Amino acid sequence: MSRFSFNQVTAKPWGLPDLVAGCVEAGVDQVALWREPVAEYGLDRSAALVRDAGLSVTTLCRSGFFQAPDWFDDNRRAIDEAATLGTSVLVLVSGGLPAGSKDLAGARRHVADAVAALVPHAAAAGVTLAIEPLHPMYAADRCVISTWDQAMTIAEQHPVGRVGVTVDTYHLWWDDTVLDKIARAGERIAIYQLADWITPLPAGVLTGRGLPGDGCVDMSAFHRAVDKAGYTGPIEVEVMNEELWQRPGRDVLAATLAAYRGVV
Template sequence: MSLSLNQWTTRRWSVAEAVDGCVRHGLEAIGLWRQDVAEQGLAETVKLVRAAGLRVSSLCRGGFLTAGGLPGEEGRRAFAEALDDNRRAVDEAAELGAACLVMVVGGLPGVRPGEPLGERSGQAPGEGPAGPSPFSRDLAGARERVAEGLAELAPYAGERGVRLALEPLHPMYCPDRAVISTLGQALDLSLPFPPQQVGVVVDTFHVWWDPQLFEQIARAGDRIASYQVCDYLHPLPADVLLGRGMMGDGVIDFRPITRAVQEAGYTGDVEVEIFNADVWAADPDEVLATMKARYAGVVLPA
């Protein structure tokens, strides 16, 4: 396995700066985000990455397939728009030669990340402007929409040599970001498709707590498409999205997880993905130096 920088760990850097930083620090791979690639330009990003000799360990993100659970025409339109956006993401991943397209599948239909319930129309929480709720509480139905979306997208991705990587997120993100919370759930959704089309992400921040983690990593085997690492801070900040810390600064015991991922047969890149205001404010070169030291001293098995 080899160390990779997820671009948002050094969020102050543009794509070009992050690519240059990887080269200067001796990294062989980079994880990219679609909005930053769009700002740099897809063709220019491809040129930069190839000229630097880097692998693209992942492209983030596709997904958000659950909006199709809204009723009537609104749901049909939302599902069609989500599929169109995911097809574009697949095409971008193919151009970049990304090892996988990370899929954050979406939360409950109508619940938007970071937005209080009812905020859009000024109604009380749970009350729509005309009586019915503007969001759905149907968790099982939302998960069915994810399966339907994968059935549409997996063949498209397979034809273009792109692997969809389902990422389970910590249960606190279930309402607004991902109705898949465990590695086992992600694996169950992946099984109808060839491993080359649909795999899973093992992200330590999201799965470290799972009592079935090691069993599910072994079960995943060649479906592990990405291994992402960062620490789980305690206490979490007010914005729980920013509760990711540098490895060694939180509560996760990384070495057993890394060993299990290796024993499952994973030989891809280990991508450091940190969302943290203090890390983002720090000198990115210092962040990379610390990241390399912690990878060697905390993440890799002794």
């Protein structure tokens, strides 16, 4: 269990102090945090809470959304928040098309430029920008970076350690070329996240993910590819699921741990 990290969104309604206590009680020593609940509890308070509990923060989820008018300042704040929380990985979700735009290629070029613009600040803070390719079904409204190749092409314009890529099984599993590419990605893998693909998809397609093992993703194949790349970092379970969110946080953590043990 030494590589397991509990991603906060998996038990979204769980308050931060309870989540921290629950993790300690369960012997979980790594968590991934999200910006909104951290801001709600207070950044410095959150940092102190996890630090005092002996937890390490594997990633801060998430920044990006480069079509927003204040993307530059907001992403710089996110980098600072990551540093304050003691994590070196900030997950970037690029955002979708600007309203009314059909210029997908242009939006993708803008992401590359935006990442480049953020690298100096990230470097100064000791934070790796982890570009996350999201499933192509989010290309319009959530993330124009849809494939491993697109994320890697941007990352490779920068030094290893400054810009990396997020491997999320949910977003990448459909791609027949991705496992070989992940296996060759070496230190570009900034973080490895597990969620499973279950159908039917719910309206809005955001909250119907499954715990690892509950869907049709071949998790073993992903583990082998990530291993081959030499990745030895944390493995986050990050599942957005309305049914999980109805359950008490402690039960969700237990179910997540059981699912993780079933596939790792």
